[in-house]
Amino acid sequence: MKGEIYKKDSMIDLKYLKLILAIDKNGSLKKASTQLNLTQSALSHQLKKIEDYLGIAIFNRSGNQLLITEAGKELKEKGGLILNDLNVLELRILEIKQNHLKRYIHGYSESEAQRLKDQAKSIEEFLHYDSLWEIGSTILEVGCGVGAQTEIIAQKNKGCRFNSIDISKESIKKAQSRIKELGISNVKFQTCDVYDLNPKEAERYDHVFVCFILEHVSEPEKMLQHIYNLIKPGGSISIIEGDHGSTLFFPENNYTRKVINAQIELQRKKGGNANIGRQIYPLLQSSGYSMIEVSPRQIYVDNNKKALIKGFIENTFTAMMKGIAEDVIHEGLISKSDFELGIKGLMRTTNKDGIFSYTFFKGHGIKK
Ligand SMILES: C[S@@+](CC[C@H](N)C(=O)[O-])C[C@H]1O[C@@H](n2cnc3c(N)ncnc32)[C@H](O)[C@@H]1O
Incomplete structure (x- = not known):
């Protein structure tokens, strides 16, 4: 023993x-x-x-x-x-x-940071031709991430002051160094949750800018109501969101459709909504905003648009799908072989006869 x-x-x-x-x-x-x-x-x-x-x-x-x-x-x-x-x-x-x-469906990796920058740059004109606020405004950017949109809106509005916040310390660090590198001086960054800004910052901001966040949160209406309190009466909110259900492509491909649907389902499982673009109008309405305007921003790419083939189809949309490969396969939402065929189908749209189309939605509302 x-x-x-x-x-x-x-x-x-x-x-x-x-x-x-x-x-x-x-x-x-x-x-x-x-x-x-x-x-x-x-x-x-x-x-x-x-x-x-x-x-x-x-x-x-x-x-x-x-x-x-x-x-x-x-x-x-x-x-x-x-x-x-x-x-x-x-x-x-x-x-x-x-x-x-x-965890965010897309995470905070280096490749995701690069994808966000490519996305912002390739579609800058579609999304930001009207991102203009009156000189002297103080603007809160919620969920600035690595600053991909910040560098665009801050340079377009040199007479405004931006407070750009994000819950990710790492992303804020990257955003800070990028903005410094570009010599932009009208942005102040802060690592914080937008929910922690009230009540001390109540009615402090002339305008609020929100891009690609509502699609990831489980209670978008609650977030919009919360932001409402941060805006001065007469101030505004601008929102940009995507909608994966808006994707059109030629040639049609069932595997590509499966990949997109798997992404939508994964996001739903994590509490988000990849088809939120179509809901901006009702969400702004139910959150108390007035004079709401929503405009669809269709990114249509055919063989004449070489810059968008690289910047949008390859480096933005396909990169986004590739980024969630492990998760969707692991969750059993699609098999590895179907996923690979779907990605091939996406890349096939970049051929001479292919087309790809995606619609973003930009909404604007006023706090009375
Ligand atoms: C998909 S990224 C978009 C980043 C940036 N707006 C862009 O378009 O490149 C969403 C960002 O929102 C941030 N975020 C999510 N919820 C937040 C909250 N409650 N307060 C502050 N930031 C938040 C995330 O950390 C993430 O960096």
Whole structure:
């Protein structure tokens, strides 16, 4: 029997380590058994078993008292470290799980940062020809990310001051260095959640700009109502969102459709809505805004539009789909082979006879 624990498992069972720590802490079997939720005789039996296995006493009995031996001290100290490491490990796994749950469908990787920049640049004119505010305005940009839209709107509105915020510290750092590199001086960045701005910043802003955020949040109306409180009476909100259901392409391809639908479903599962563009009008309405105007911004690409083939079909839309490959396959929303065929179908639209079309929606509303 002696030494069997090593032969059998090559390790000391964690339950014995917990037991040793509990007995040492409580000084008696009675109190330790309460802590461990065991009967006193079960605890006594287990202690005897581990002592028999090791062939050495862990505690010396002195009346009702148990005094830890030299071997016991060693087990207590090293065992305590192991149990502590296990707790830390468990917390770390919980943290990863939380981050995973909260994680943006597109994440915060370098390639996603580049994709956001390519997206902003390739469709700048479609989305921003009217992103103009009166000189002297203070504008809040919510969810500026890596600053892909910030650099465009800040340069178009040199007479305005921008407060650009994002919950991602890493993204803010990237945005800051990019804006500095470009020599833009009318933007102040802050890492924060838009929900933390109220009430101290209530009615502080002339205008608010929101781009590609509502599609990712589970309660877009709540966010719009919250933002409403931050705007001065007479001020405005501008929103830009996509709508994956608006995608048209030639030649038609069932696999490509499957890929897009898998993306829409993944986003839905994570609490977002990839087809939110069509809902900007009703959302602004139900959140209290007035004089609402929404305009669809169709990006139509055929072989005459070489810059958009690269910048939009390849580097924006296809890159976005490729970026969620692992997740949609892992979630069982599409098979790997169908996904690959779908991406091929997307790239096929860049051929001489192909076309690709996607519609963004830009909305504008006033706070009365
Ligand atoms: C898809 S990115 C868009 C970034 C940028 N607007 C663009 O168009 O390139 C959405 C961003 O919104 C940020 N975000 C989401 N919820 C937020 C919140 N409650 N407060 C502040 N930022 C938020 C995310 O961290 C992310 O960087």
